[in-house]
Structure formats: C-alpha cells, structure tokens
Amino acid sequence: MTQNPAYKDAWFTPFSRLMLLTILIQAAIVYTSCRLIWRVIRQSRSPLANLAGPPSPSWLFGNVPQLFNSNGWDFHYGILKSYGTAMTIQGALGERLFLTCDPKALHHILVKDQLIYEPFVSRGSVFFGKGLLSTLGEQHKRQRKMLNPVFSINHMREMIPLFYEVTNRLRSVLKKKLDKGSQEIDILHWSGRTALELIGQGGMGYSFDSLTDDHDYHPYRTAVKNFVPLITGPLFFFIGQFIFPLAEKFDFPRVKRFIAQLIPLQRSRNLMHVLDVMYQTSLDIIKEKKKALMSSDPAVVAEMASKKDIISILMRANMLASEEDRLTDEEVIGQVRTLVFAGMDTTSSALARILWLLAQHPEVQEKLRGEIREAQNNGQLSYDQLVSLPYLDAVCRETLRVYPPVNLAATRTVRKDTVLPFSKPVLDSAGKEVTEVFLRNGTNVIISVLGANTNPDIWGPDSYEWKPERWQSPLPESVPDAHMPGVYSHVMTFLGGGRACLGFKFSQLEMKVVLSVLLASFRFSDSKPVVWKMSNIATPAVEGGDGESRELPLLMSLVD
Ligand code: HEM
Ligand SMILES: *[C@@H]1O[C@H](CO)[C@@H](O)[C@H](O)[C@H]1NC(C)=O
Numbered sequence: 001m002t003q004n005p006a007y008k009d010a011w012f013t014p015f016s017r018l019m020l021l022t023i024l025i026q027a028a029i030v031y032t033s034c035r036l037i038w039r040v041i042r043q044s045r046s047p048l049a050n051l052a053g054p055p056s057p058s059w060l061f062g063n064v065p066q067l068f069n070s071n072g073w074d075f076h077y078g079i080l081k082s083y084g085t086a087m088t089i090q091g092a093l094g095e096r097l098f099l100t101c102d103p104k105a106l107h108h109i110l111v112k113d114q115l116i117y118e119p120f121v122s123r124g125s126v127f128f129g130k131g132l133l134s135t136l137g138e139q140h141k142r143q144r145k146m147l148n149p150v151f152s153i154n155h156m157r158e159m160i161p162l163f164y165e166v167t168n169r170l171r172s173v174l175k176k177k178l179d180k181g182s183q184e185i186d187i188l189h190w191s192g193r194t195a196l197e198l199i200g201q202g203g204m205g206y207s208f209d210s211l212t213d214d215h216d217y218h219p220y221r222t223a224v225k226n227f228v229p230l231i232t233g234p235l236f237f238f239i240g241q242f243i244f245p246l247a248e249k250f251d252f253p254r255v256k257r258f259i260a261q262l263i264p265l266q267r268s269r270n271l272m273h274v275l276d277v278m279y280q281t282s283l284d285i286i287k288e289k290k291k292a293l294m295s296s297d298p299a300v301v302a303e304m305a306s307k308k309d310i311i312s313i314l315m316r317a318n319m320l321a322s323e324e325d326r327l328t329d330e331e332v333i334g335q336v337r338t339l340v341f342a343g344m345d346t347t348s349s350a351l352a353r354i355l356w357l358l359a360q361h362p363e364v365q366e367k368l369r370g371e372i373r374e375a376q377n378n379g380q381l382s383y384d385q386l387v388s389l390p391y392l393d394a395v396c397r398e399t400l401r402v403y404p405p406v407n408l409a410a411t412r413t414v415r416k417d418t419v420l421p422f423s424k425p426v427l428d429s430a431g432k433e434v435t436e437v438f439l440r441n442g443t444n445v446i447i448s449v450l451g452a453n454t455n456p457d458i459w460g461p462d463s464y465e466w467k468p469e470r471w472q473s474p475l476p477e478s479v480p481d482a483h484m485p486g487v488y489s490h491v492m493t494f495l496g497g498g499r500a501c502l503g504f505k506f507s508q509l510e511m512k513v514v515l516s517v518l519l520a521s522f523r524f525s526d527s528k529p530v531v532w533k534m535s536n537i538a539t540p541a542v543e544g545g546d547g548e549s550r551e552l553p554l555l556m557s558l559v560d
Pocket of ligand 1 (some may be wrong): 350411501502
C-alpha cells in the first residue's frame with residue numbers, strides 16, 4: 001500500500017493528532033465507565049464476600065497496592081498467617097479477588113478444571129505474540145504438543161556442552177577481575193547476562209553476549225533488562241486489567257501501534273522500543289534458521305541438522321509435523337520471544353538468590369564446595385554426576401522452595417460458575433468453617449506460590465526457614481500426603497498442570513552447571529545489606545539504595 005506523502009502530512013498536523021487523541025480518550029472513558037458500573041453492581045453481590053480476608057485500605061484500589069508492592073513480603077506472610085490457605089482480597093473498585101494456596105484447590109485450578117480457569121493472556125500476547133504464555137485452548141495444546149518433546153531429558157543432556165562453554169567464559173571474565181585480590185562484584189549483573197546467553201545458546205543457538213567485558217553486550221540485554229521494571233507495579237496491574245483486553249480485541253498491529261504512539265508517556269515509548277528490539281531480534285534469528293533449513297548447500301543443511309538448541313529442534317520437528325500440528329512462522333517467533341522472557345530473569349533471580357544465601361551461610365558454601373570439588377576430581381561433571389550430587393540438589397530445592405522467583409503466579413479468570421473444594425477448611429468472616437467456595441463466572445483467582453511452598457501444615461513449624469539439610473533425610477509424611485500438584489518437588493515454584501513451566505529441567509541443569517563451575521573457583525561473602533524486591537520476579541537491591549537499581553554486590557575471591 002502506498003500513501004500520498006502530502007495527504008499523510010496533512011493528516012498528522014499536531015492539531016489533528018490532538019483531536020484524535022481526545023476522541024480516543026473519550027471513547028475509552030465511556031467504554032470503561034460502562035464496564036465499571038456493571039462490575040460494581042455485580043461485585044457488590046459476590047459470594048466471596050463471606051470469605052475472610054485482609055481489610056481494604058480503600059474502595060478505589062482495594063488491597064492491590066499492597067498485593068503488588070515491591071516491599072510486600074510482610075503483607076503476604078501476614079495474610080497467609082491470618083487467613084490461611086484461601087481468602088478473599090479486595091481488588092480495584094470493589095472487585096473481589098480470590099487468593100489460594102490450598103493443594104486441592106490448586107489441583108482443581110491447574111489440573112482437573114484447567115479449562116475453566118483461564119490464564120490472563122492478553123498482556124502476554126501484546127508483548128510476545130502468539131507463544132506458549134499467550135495462547136489458549138486448542139492453540140495452546142497444539143503448541144505444547146510440539147514443544148514438550150523438545151524439552152525431554154535427552155535433549156537437556158545434549159545441551160550440557162553448550163552450558164559449560166558459556167559458564168567457562170563467565171569464569172574467565174570473573175577470574176580476570178580477581179587477578180589482584182578479592183573484590184566486590186555485582187552478581188546480578190553477571191547472573192543476568194549468563195542466563196541470557198544460556199537461553200540464547202541453549203534455546204536458539206544464538207549468542208547475545210560474549211561475556212568478556214563489562215559493557216560488550218547485545219541491545220537485547222538492555223531491552224529485556226528494562227522490560228520487567230517497565231511492566232511492574234500496581235499501575236500496570238490496572239492497565240493490564242482494562243487496556244490490554246481491549247488491545248487484544250482490536251488485533252490489528254497498525255491500529256495498536258498507532259494508539260500506542262499517541263500515548264504521551266515516556267514509559268510507554270520506552271516499552272515500545274523494548275518490544276521492538278525483542279521482536280526484531282527474534283525475527284532475525286528465525287529468518288536465519290529458516291534460510292539454513294531451506295538451503296541448497298548440503299553443508300549448511302547438515303550443520304542445521306546437527307544443531308541442539310530448542311528452536312532448531314522445534315523447527316526440524318515442525319517441518320515433519322502433520323498439517324494440523326504444524327506451528328506457523330508467527331507462532332515460532334512467538335516461542336522465541338516467550339522463551340527468552342520466561343527463561344532469563346527467572347533463572348538469573350534463582351542463581352543470584354542461591355549465591356546470596358551461600359554468602360550468608362559460609363558453612364553451607366564450604367560443604368557444597370567440598371562435594372563439588374570431590375566429584376570434579378577428573379574434570380568437568382557429566383550430566384549424571386551433576387544431577388546426582390545430593391547436597392547441590394538439596395541447596396537448589398530448598399532455595400526454590402522458600403524463595404520462589406515468581407511469588408504470585410499469573411491470575412486465572414473463572415470462565416464458568418463453579419464450586420472449588422479445599423483440602424483444609426478455612427474460617428469465613430463469621431468464624432464458621434468452610435470447605436469450599438462458590439466462584440462466579442468472571443472471578444479472578446490468584447495463586448500464592450509463596451504460601452504453597454511454605455505452608456507449616458505441610459512442611460512443619462520451621463517451614464519458613466532455609467534448611468538444605470531437610471532434603472537429606474526423608475521428608476515428613478505430610479509433604480507427599482498434601483498432594484501438591486506442582487511439577488517439581490512438592491512445590492509450586494514451576495506451577496503444575498497443562499501450563500506448568502516447560503523449562504524447569506532446563507533451568508535446574510543450568511543452575512547446577514553454573515554453581516558447580518563458580519563454586520569450585522570462587523568464594524562468595526557478604527558485602528552490603530541487600531533487600532529482595534517482590535516484583536513479578538523477585539530481584540535484589542542494596543538496602544537504602546535509590547529504590548530503582550537492582551544489584552547484588554558480593555565480595556568474591558579466588559578459592560586457591
Ligand atoms: C528458576 C527458573 C524458572 C521459574 C521459577 C519458572 C517459573 C514459571 C512459572 C511459574 C510458569 C507459569 C506461568 C503461569 O502460567 O502463570 C512458567 C511458565 C513457563 N516457563 Fe518457566 N520458569 C523458570 C525457568 C524457565 C526456563 C529456563 C524456561 C525455558 C527454557 C522456561 C519456560 C517456560 C515456558 C515456555 C512457560 C509457559 C508454559 C505454558 O504456558 O505452557 N521457564 N515458568
Ligand atoms: C462467562 O461470561 C462470559 C462473559 O463475561 C460469557 O461470554 C460466557 O459465555 C460465560 N460462560 C458461561 C459458561 O456462562
């Protein structure tokens with residue numbers, strides 16, 4: 001389509017731009033008001049009103065500012081202690097949300113009735129296109145069917161050399177820094193870059209970062225690093241709830257873009273830039289692979305056939321798949337964008353958390369180093385050795401249990417009136433025991449991963465404490481008896497059911513490779529007091545810092 005430039009210029013005078021913006025805003029206000037009035041009427045009669053829950057500081061915002069506060073730990077531990085495993089939380093404008101970590105309820109939400117509990121995908125689809133995190137129903141099932149085999153143990157095993165290659169580069173650069181003795185190093189900076197390079201190499205056979213000096217990295221790194229802060233916070237929760245479903249309905253990229261460009265906020269411009277970089281990079285990666293797959297040069301084809309990264313395996317399988325199973329190009333690009341997002345900050349947060357804990361617990365660090373070095377006697381650890389080191393496993397499990405990187409799993413919306421049963425009764429607002437709750441079509445449900453992982457009824461009175469040793473003796477009966485529906489280790493860190501984390505084995509393995517390499521060479525100790533921020537993904541910051549920057553300074557020294 002060609003446009004007459006003169007016509008275009010006239011159309012875009014500042015005045016017409018302002019007019020358009022005003023009309024759009026008015027339309028949005030009318031639409032939103034109608035929706036709001038309808039909601040308020042409905043919510044005032046919600047059956048959830050009988051359930052107990054924290055008092056709400058305001059009708060306008062409810063508990064949302066506390067729920068999604070980056071310093072919300074006390075609020076979260078507090079409500080779990082006061083109201084137990086199922087409660088009502090006040091949302092915006094009188095909405096009643098339902099929050100739970102009851103194992104039976106979670107089983108219904110994530111496994112048994114998973115089709116009734118729809119994840120909140122419009123946000124993901126605006127950000128990552130049609131990848132796993134943003135599709136529903138049959139489309140999601142079809143994508144999962146194609147991707148599940150790609151994450152099999154056999155493929156993970158083959159990824160080990162890629163993981164070592166990246167981690168050895170990390171070790172070299174850190175070693176060079178410590179040439180002249182011990183130093184304070186921002187571990188989050190390096191765990192983030194390493195996690196991106198690992199998902200780059202393991203996920204799509206692409207290098208984002210040579211990991212050689214402090215600044216030499218791909219624009220993607222800066223883009224994704226800025227992404228989570230841009231979309232975090234109560235304000236964003238509201239935008240997500242009201243604007244994105246609208247954006248989904250008008251699924252014309254040009255219209256969306258046009259509306260987005262009209263928004264006069266710097267934050268929205270930044271976000272668009274970030275999304276552009278993310279999209280363009282994914283597109284380049286796929287184009288290149290596709291060219292190799294279709295190439296007439298047998299050498300290029302043979303090289304493509306030997307590639308062990310996730311997207312290459314997927315693209316090869318996709319060529320052979322039947323018409324109805326096959327993913328479109330847009331869907332494959334969607335997977336690249338989704339994998340980088342899902343695999344980077346989560347793993348980098350978990351790695352940073354483990355190193356921080358080891359710095360706080362030098363005796364655990366020494367014991368772990370001992371186990372690793374003894375096993376390493378004859379060089380790099382193989383896949384089987386890595387997964388069978390008991391103390392390394394215990395440290396990873398315990399950290400992911402007490403400190404899950406994702407504390408509140410994405411909301412689910414109930415799509416049909418339904419009754420949700422509990423495994424343990426909770427007290428309602430009148431002090432009476434209730435064993436189930438009636439959820440009306442449209443109710444938003446929030447899963448507390450933190451609550452599920454640290455429930456004292458399941459893990460015992462020391463459930464909140466970080467004790468790797470608990471994994472070295474048989475777990476209490478109450479743990480298996482709870483039937484927590486998580487895919488990993490009786491906890492909900494990677495969720496469960498048909499939308500559980502696909503990368504949990506991948507991330508286990510990369511954490512173990514990185515820890516085994518780093519701990520054999522370096523010692524980590526405390527440097528400055530650090531607080532962990534409860535953003536969508538938990539991240540560390542220096543206590544008393546500027547409130548914005550995320551970092552984890554630790555004192556590092558060479559072991560020998
Ligand atoms: C410690 C690291 C990680 C944690 C804690 C984590 C956690 C999660 C959680 C909680 C979900 C569910 C989100 C929801 O539906 O509400 C999820 C989904 C997902 N994760 Fe992970 N993840 C981690 C690492 C990874 C890695 C390394 C990859 C990729 C290699 C990955 C790929 C995915 C994908 C593809 C999904 C979407 C699955 C679907 O909707 O079908 N994750 N992850
Ligand atoms: C639930 O509500 C939506 C509209 O909010 C409606 O489209 C849908 O049909 C309802 N589901 C059932 C099972 O009634």
